[in-house]
Amino acid sequence: xxxxxxxxxxxxxxxIYQDQRQYFEIGLDxxxxxxxxxxxxxxxxxxxxxxxxxxxxxxxxxMEQGVKKVEVSVNLYYYxxxxxxxxxxxxxxxxxxxxx
Amino acid sequence: xxRFWFLFMICLFLALGTSMASSSEDKLSxxxxxxxxxxxxxxxxxxxxxxxxxxxIYEEWQESFHARSMVSSIKGIANFFSxxxxxxxxxxxxxxxxIKCLDCHLPQIKFASERLAREIAGYMIEAKMAKGAQxxxxxxxxxxxxxxxxxxxNIKIAxxxxxxxxxxxxxxxxxxxxxxSEAHETEENPILKRSFxxxxxxxxxxxxxxxxxxxxxxxxxxxxxxxxxxxxxxxxDCHMKKNNRGHRFPGGxxxxxxxxGLLLQAEAKAFRYGIGKWVPAVNVEAFITNKAGHRTPDx
Numbered sequence: 001x002x003x004x005x006x007x008x009x010x011x012x013x014x015x016i017y018q019d020q021r022q023y024f025e026i027g028l029d030x031x032x033x034x035x036x037x038x039x040x041x042x043x044x045x046x047x048x049x050x051x052x053x054x055x056x057x058x059x060x061x062x063m064e065q066g067v068k069k070v071e072v073s074v075n076l077y078y079y080x081x082x083x084x085x086x087x088x089x090x091x092x093x094x095x096x097x098x099x100x
Numbered sequence: 101x102x103r104f105w106f107l108f109m110i111c112l113f114l115a116l117g118t119s120m121a122s123s124s125e126d127k128l129s130x131x132x133x134x135x136x137x138x139x140x141x142x143x144x145x146x147x148x149x150x151x152x153x154x155x156x157i158y159e160e161w162q163e164s165f166h167a168r169s170m171v172s173s174i175k176g177i178a179n180f181f182s183x184x185x186x187x188x189x190x191x192x193x194x195x196x197x198x199i200k201c202l203d204c205h206l207p208q209i210k211f212a213s214e215r216l217a218r219e220i221a222g223y224m225i226e227a228k229m230a231k232g233a234q235x236x237x238x239x240x241x242x243x244x245x246x247x248x249x250x251x252x253x254n255i256k257i258a259x260x261x262x263x264x265x266x267x268x269x270x271x272x273x274x275x276x277x278x279x280x281s282e283a284h285e286t287e288e289n290p291i292l293k294r295s296f297x298x299x300x301x302x303x304x305x306x307x308x309x310x311x312x313x314x315x316x317x318x319x320x321x322x323x324x325x326x327x328x329x330x331x332x333x334x335x336x337d338c339h340m341k342k343n344n345r346g347h348r349f350p351g352g353x354x355x356x357x358x359x360x361g362l363l364l365q366a367e368a369k370a371f372r373y374g375i376g377k378w379v380p381a382v383n384v385e386a387f388i389t390n391k392a393g394h395r396t397p398d399x
Contacts, residue, residue: 059383
């Protein structure tokens with residue numbers, strides 16, 4: 001699962017900021033090597049979201065001077081496999097910066 | 101006249117005899133010995149046998165991943181059969197190893213002969229490794245195999261608490277609620293209403309020889325982290341009862357239930373950063389709440 005924050009300059013339509021947090025399990029074998037085979041995995045490193053808990057993430061970024069109108073998206077993607085991510089929740093904000 | 105009554109009695113006797121015989125034959129019955137033939141195996145455990153009376157449940161089940169528990173897991177299972185067992189463990193691929201996957205993906209494997217278990221394992225390997233017609237043939241064979249009605253309503257009943265459930269009669273269909281049927285022997289068993297029942301496959305699997313298989317870790321997370329923090333719903337509450345999900349058992353493959361289990365909140369503020377050299381800046385605070393009864397994602 002991926003939480004992604006993007007900022008798009010609405011005048012140029014360019015993505016000017018992008019960052020993400022990932023939530024997943026890492027399977028390890030007895031020697032501490034990452035493994036994918038269910039028969040190889042004997043331990044996990046748990047980087048998932050825990051039940052009944054709220055995960056708080058903070059993002060702070062600056063943009064170039066001259067950016068006047070920006071759309072910030074907060075996207076939560078769910079990956080059922082490594083390849084296909086589905087957008088399951090999204091929040092959008094539009095900000096205007098006054099002339100310098 | 102006497103001749104007429106004689107013939108009438110014979111006809112009546114035959115009619116009654118036929119009727120009794122057919123009602124006995126029509127009752128669902130299942131073998132308690134190993135089956136060696138693939139087609140017989142498929143026919144015996146085919147959920148369509150239940151569909152005549154339980155059409156709605158059958159339709160739900162068909163949409164579930166239980167109905168495609170073999171074809172949906174070809175890659176992982178075939179890797180275990182072709183790499184894990186023979187190459188990494190340097191062991192012979194026999195039924196004892198095969199059930200480490202199929203005890204859950206195909207519970208009726210319990211009633212497959214050693215030879216048939218190896219035949220089915222062969223289709224798994226071919227479905228991944230072979231090409232063209234041979235691959236398609238293997239996939240079409242695997243499509244006929246799944247976690248059938250009988251898998252949960254009989255075979256797995258004694259999977260977690262055999263000391264309590266005792267002997268499982270192969271000809272009894274165990275149910276979560278009270279009820280009777282003319283089509284089969286029926287017995288209520290509360291284990292079907294408990295998370296404990298699902299846990300036997302939806303968590304770390306421990307084989308009879310002690311080998312652990314980490315297909316997923318849902319149950320540990322549910323027991324120790326969800327219940328431990330005050331969670332009180334069961335697997336069945338969310339994955340069956342809510343929204344009339346029934347025997348579709350939606351999980352990670354279903355975006356509706358994934359969305360339901362996660363809450364996203366976000367706050368954001370725009371401002372000017374850098375004293376004297378002010379540049380546009382944004383601060384985003386995001387909060388994701390996992391409302392599911394287990395870690396997310398899992399597996």
